[in-house]
Amino acid sequence: MSEEVKPDSVLLCSVNTATVPRHELLCIFGTGDLGRSLGQRLLQCGYKVVYGSRRPGGCGPLPQGTQAMNHEAAAQHAHLIFICVHREHYDFLEPLAPQLKGKVLVDVSNNLKKNMYTDSNAEYLQRLIPGAHVVKAFNTLSAWALQNGPADANRQVYLCGNNAEAKQAVTETATKLGFSILDRGSLSAARELEDFPLQLFPGWRLPIRLTIGLTASFFFYLLLREVIYSYIVQQKDMSFRIMVSLANKVFPIVSLILLSLCYLPGIIAAFLQLYRGTKYKRFPDWLDRWMLCRKQLGLLALAFASLHVLYTLILSFRYYVRYRLAAHTISQIRENKTSPFDTTIAWRTDTYYSMGILGFGFYLLLGISSLPSVSNALSWREFSFIQSKLGYITLFFCTFHTYLYGWDRFLYPSTYKWFSPPGYMLSLVVPTVVLVLKLLLLLPCVDRSLTRIRQGWERTDPEEESTKSLLR
Known part of the structure; x- marks a missing residue:
């Protein structure tokens, strides 16, 4: 086992993180349906995946080939981190601000209805972790779409963010997953992106x-x-x-x-x-x-x-x-x-x-x-x-x-x-x-x-x- 694996982590499969380039090792905070589907898709495309969880030993079945550890340890292993948790659970991220400084945080969350909050989830996350680079992306894709790939779902991924390099990193990852990117500009467009999944047949x-x-x-x-x-x-x-x-x-x-x-x-x-x-x-x-x-x-x-x-x-x-x-x-x-046959009829x-x-x-x-x-x-x-x-x-x-x-x-x-x-x-x-x-x-x-x-x-x-x- 690599020396980088912490004692409070759970190893599901041998992952030699010391030999994996930083840009090929990705981290996912959250082990729900979306997090597991995203991890499975990333594994299929050649990435190494580590999960950050509150309970590394009891987070349920994860894709074979991934590693589960606590949030602090997981944040140290990757430069690009997917935040697959709801907004009301963002509080655990604030103590991790030193570990998340300079990293790319991909916010994939959505709300239950429009105008639940005065600001978007991504903007709230950026204020919570000012030293990180928040990018809003992948929130318009369901767990089913991620699991089955772009062949059975919409190929388009919307993203927005304030840092060009962070958006480029997310763009490269999405492209490798088989999706096309549509850049909607700065992080102020995150509210619009978060409203997309809540629309019910707007054109109908x-x-x-x-x-x-x-x-x-x-x-x-x-x-x-x-x-x-x-x-x-x-x-x-x-x-x-x-x-x-x-x-x-x-x-x-x-x-x-x-x-x-x-x-x-x-x-x-x-x-x-x-x-x-x-x-x-x-x-x-x-x-x-x-x-x-x-x-x-x-x-x-x-x-x-x-x-x-x-x-x-x-x-x-x-x-x-x-x-x-x-x-x-x-x-x-x-x-x-007898009714005669009528050619006209x-x-x-x-x-x-x-x-x-x-x-x-x-x-x-x-x-x-x-x-x-x-x-x-x-x-x-x-x-x-x-x-x-x-x-x-x-x-x-x-x-x-x-x-x-x-x-x-x-x-x-x-x-x-x-x-x-x-x-x-x-x-x-x-x-x-x-x-x-x-x-x-x-x-x-x-x-x-x-x-x-x-x-x-x-x-x-x-x-x-x-x-x-x-x-x-």
Whole structure:
């Protein structure tokens, strides 16, 4: 055993620290899940690891090849120390200030909620140990992510600190672990980094609220038309249709509208650039936020389209459908009637199903291409082609599918129960507007002007041009 190992330490495996370079021997304060996962990952990447613990002999199972000792002894063995303990337990570090002077302390802690303290954990640690160099890093990674490596988790590690050399040491360690580094500047950015793990779908709030609003609105609208109207006017109890029939009308309606809302902001932005004659003016804040959440809107639209497909597949197994089919067949037999084959209806239904299948197939392609692992493997032109060109084709197929569903129903007065249009007609408003506006943008004269503007050309105001001429 090396002479450097203290008598109050526990040796889990022979570690000759005298022969290990300082930068390859790392220390971890804390033997919890995160500390053990981090130590295991460091061992796999060729580092030697020592643990600092309050109870070196009773800290539980640690990765094979590591050494556990008290905090004071562990701090003397490494220049870079990971602080894997919660803020409320930082008090034990203050007596260790002489041993920690000049060392790099990597704070990986997080809080249970935002604004628990007036300052960040890393800034508090820096005040507690002023002679050390505190770097905030690795706090956005879970124990699972560290244990399984960057192949199954986010490859990005955020860090911040006041000392450039300390940040460089942490950067080299993170890079060797297989992660990429994003430097957020000085230690004052630590509060922002500590808030990252506490965020709950920040980019999904607006899309989810919009989806819930649309779903609830169309559900109650169709409930009024399909169930309440039948009960009051026709004296029929159609409440059983709520679970499947009503849901299978709400899902495609919401899905089509959400898909349209993915492409409507891009069209508005294009007309805004044409109106302004330049691309260098900022879009309004509401349009900017709308464009930033298009991916989330598309994924929610895909989820509702998938539910529509699943609900459609079970229609033939429903008791109500089988009962109506059997009653219709028996009625024809009793009356000795035969329904003639209608080629028009056959073409309509086959085209209706084909458009639905093609639309959902392209839907899936759009969803798959939005995955980070797939989009990172695509060039910008490939990604743009799938999301833009194929996206509009998807919208066209789904819109045409809905038009074929309605067919000529809009001509019959019985369709407008309580003078209200059916749900499918309302769902066609936004996608039809989007497709018509897109066709206008594809006109050669319009497309040519828009392309020039997006390449940097600016339309000059006549008054401004005359002023420039006079100044010359």
